[in-house]
Amino acid sequence: MSIVIAVETSDVRFPTSRELDGSDAMNPDPDYSAAYLRIVTDSGDGLEGHGFVFTIGRGNDVETAAIKALTPYVLGRNAEELLADMGATWKELAHDSQLRWLGPEKGVMHMAIGAVINALWDLKAKRAGLPLWQLLGQMTPEELVDLVDFRYLTDALTRDEALQILHAAEPGRAQRTATLLAEGYPGYTTTPGWLGYSDEKLTRLAHEAVSAGFKQIKLKVGADLQDDIRRLRAARAAVGPEILIAVDANQRWDVAEAIEWMGHLAEFGIAWIEEPTSPDDILGHAAIARAVAPIPVATGEHVQNRVVFKQMLQADALQVLQIDASRVAGVNENVAILLLAAKFGVRVCPHAGGVGLCEAVQHLSMFDFVAVSGTKEGRMIEFVDHLHEHFVTPIDVHDGCYFPPTTPGGGSEMHTASIAEFTFPDGGFWLADAQTRQVQDVEVAV
Template sequence: MTIITAVDTFDIRFPTSITLDGSDAMNPDPDYSAAYLIVRTDSSDGLEGHGFVFTIGRGTEVQVAALDALRDYLVGEDLDDLLRDMGGISRRLIHDSQLRWLGPEKGIMHMAIGAALNALWDLRAKRAGEPLWLHLSRMSPEELVSLIDFRYLTDALTEDDALEILRRAEPGRAERIERLRAEGYPAYTTTPGWLGYSDEKLERLSREAVADGFGQIKLKVGGDPADDARRLAIARAAVGPDIRIAVDANQRWDVPVAIDRIRELAAFDLAWIEEPTSPDDILGHAAIARAIAPIRVATGEHVQNRIVFKQLLQAGGMGIMQIDAARVGGVAENIANLLLAAKFGVPVCPHAGGVGLCEAVQHLSMFDFVAVSGSMDERMIEYVDHLHEHFATPVHVAGGRYLAPTAPGAGTEMLRASIAEHTWRRSAAAS
């Protein structure tokens, strides 16, 4: 029997606001951060589970306090019991009635629960000696369905629907695993397009993206309309007509403004428009999608849970689903999101960047390819070349593709030295 002996938490912050990496219309000066946890056990195998919530600076200490609040649910528990029934522990945390009041299923408490569950998934994959994408891809449709919380989904996705989708993909699994190992998974890059970068830096990084083999880049928009148009013109000239350019407004606009602004930018041949308005505005996304078709609306990095994803699909407000590894209630809720996307025939192109989001989310896209959608068509994982050096198993992106991870675990483990060096101390920051 293996017992969880500790849940250690950390407030980790990187001073990215100095270089304006990550700057956009709503987040002018983020300090990329993580509320981080390590699950330790009494096993002689020495394995730990690592998970985190990606944050952007102030308030990370509150996110850490939410991780601390979960300690009592994990420490002292039988690890084998928990890992055998990951659907059970997901439901126990997400539907704890007293914690649920603080969301429900949204915001700081929900993200903390997601991080804790992801740490358990990391530990489970490590114990199995498999990278998470492969570990999930080897589970039976029935076991995968047992992970999912169908509450509030059954008007759009039932257990039978989920089983049918997973069983349909079962025959080709082995072949797709080999294909992933051989070819990797397509990526696109946001590195050139941060709003705080100069025109020269934008142009240079756009050319480099093409040279590096990316078939799509993404630009931040939502500032002054003339600036958006000028920057898009620079990028389009730099990459040529065959490279796709997506734009991302980071929730900057109201619905009528979004429609006007996207129509003004349509001449630049947009791959998609991302987060045109509030992530809570399902009807607004649907109105925008109708008005700007055939340009597709992409969203998801701030979508709070499967219930909002469900409605964005039902309403036709989301042509590209951008799951995030650290926003919702962990791996299991993201599997529900992948199944919803498959049911509605919408491709999933995850949000990444930040701290460790690329490392984490690649596993979900690869699992989607092997066991859910069975397709890489129109699918890409976002790539940003920040902060990978702090992770024990950083992503490998080459030729515009994510190479399939081979190390056991969920990719979420930060280096001990990085944790120590970047643990935030209020007094040090103030001095």
Template sequence: MSQTVTDFEVHDIRFPTSEQLDGSDAMNPDPDYSAAYVVLSTVPVDGAHGTDIEGHGFCFTIGRGNEVMAAAIEALRPYVVGRPVPRTAADLAALHRELTHDSQLRWLGPEKGVMHMAAGAVVNAAWDLAAKQAGRPVWQFLAEMTPEELVSLVDFRYLTDALTPDEALAILRAAEPGRAERVERLRAEGYPAYTTSPGWLGYTDDKLVRLAKEAVVDGFTQIKLKVGGNLGDDVRRLALAREAVGPDIRIAVDANQRWDVADAVKWMTALAPYDPHWIEEPTSPDDILGHAAVRAGQPVKVATGEHVANRVVFKQLLQAGAVDFVQIDAARVAGVNENLAILLLAAKYGVPVCPHAGGVGLCELVQHLSMFDYVAVSGSWENRVIEYVDHLHEHFADPTVIESGRYAAPSSPGFSARMLPESIAAHRYPEGPVWQARRTTEEDDR
């Protein structure tokens, strides 16, 4: 079988979300949710056809600079086109290593920022393709691999002072016995979710209260509010939300990196009486010691990770006892392989993983990682929730399904990453009709 990847398309896709203030927070007042999107394609063999023979992946950005991400993905073309279609753990390990170890491209990070996220998009597209070839959703494709195959996927460079391959193997072997039972339970019950939809900073108090109550009616047991703009406003909003949902619903708060250490301690001390479940991104995602100081300085639990650049920073957050929750992001690090490293690190330190999602397509991707974690790594969903934001799912061919506040386990083969062709066509930047129309309106307004 010599089927190869024959084409590699990159698209700059943007949604004008800043018009509604959806997604607004203390650091990001006007995001236009965007994807630098890559499609690997091949030719049909053995009767395979249509989208089964494409791999889809993307980076998430919030607008400007999405074209830089697209250029970075384009730079990876030579590693992919002409390559045999990836099918096995060995194939996926090799691709991940080549993309992250190219010495010239590595210089642009190393292992962080634009170039690293681009590698992640391509790695994830390869996983989408491989899982489709196997006829499995990615969570199941992963969960059917042996512990040895899973360990082979991980780049342990810079990790061995915290986690060795042998320790990783032991973690995975310990979780082997219950796999089948947990798969069944996952399919029957779904995976716990929480919702951020009520809490954007740009929403009015009335909208916040209404959406918080709706979330509880919809079956969510945790919601999240954005904080960090103004302390008085935050106290008022958190008090309103607590009154709206009662004492038994968890309310997480999220500062989106707004504070220095002392600000975070002061702010969270003031918010603590309203029993926030965690404070997310209190300060710079690079500030391991800062997170540890925030955790030590006030009573609320600390979460971070959506902007953590790579496994080396996650390793240290765990070594330093700086976080109570690890928030992986499906599209910031170098794809499934690096997220597997992070899941294993979190399991080693006994810290629950509660993924970041939202944006565009992030819910679709990350559900696979949490479900795999439940089945084959941590073996638990206690104290674990996947973020859910009810935006832009309509653009995906296999959108997330939320029932009673839980993510239903995907059953379609692949990574749920495929955006609908009409959505891609409409939102291409700057030439798509959505953006052409917007420019015309702006000109009319002058």
């Protein structure tokens, strides 16, 4: 038996806004950040659970406070008990009768639960000596459905239907695991397409993306129509007719505006339109999807929980479902969402980028291929070449594919030195930065 003896949170922020990496129509100046969590036990095996919520700067302190508020659920507890029944552990956190009021099941508090749950999965996978995708991919259908809270889902997916999906995928698990290790899982890249980049940089990066083996790139759109047309023309010229180009409006439009705007972009051959409007607007997405068909609508990085995804599927509001490793309440809820997508026959193309999102979410797509949907058809994981060096197990992307991690864990562990350097406001980087600013202020004043 081992006891959780430390639950440590850190407010980690990277100064990405200075390079306009990650700039889009709604997020002009993100500082990619992580509200970070480390769970330590007295087991003596040196294994720890790490998890985080990705944010884009201000408010990372609030998210860190929310994770800290969950400490009593973990600290001093029997680790084996917490890890043995992750379905029960999830419910205990998500159904806290008082904390629930702050959502329910959405926003700051729900994402904080996700960080705790993901940290526990990281620890569980390390103890099993397996990467998370493989740990999940070896669980029985019964064990997997026990992870899922079916409350509010049963009008679209029952426990029995979920079991049927998982049983149907069981026979091919070993073969698909071998395929995955040999071929990897397709990725696509958003690196060329940030709004803040010049056309020259876009063109250069689009060429590089094709050379690197990617079959799809993605461009941010939605700030200015003429700019979008010019940038899409440049991108199409750079990549040729075969490479897919998706576009992403980051929630910029109302329904009618989305439909009209996409009418002007359709000629460039659009692989999907991502986040055309509010992530809360199920009926709005459905109206847009009907109007812009056959262009598929993609969304999910800001979809708050499984209940909204359920409705998006019921209403045929999305044709590409984009899970995110840190938006919902962790691995358990993402398993529920993968099962919903499988039930409705919708492809899953995860949102990634940010800090550690690629490292974490790849496990879910790979698990989905091995044990849920059983297919990679039309599916790919977003790739952005940012900040991977800060992770203990950085992604291995080459030839346009993610290659499966073989290191035990869930991928969310950051290097201790990176945490120390970028903790806000007292880490080495931010202290030095504050000093530089003071010097500059003095120089300006002089």
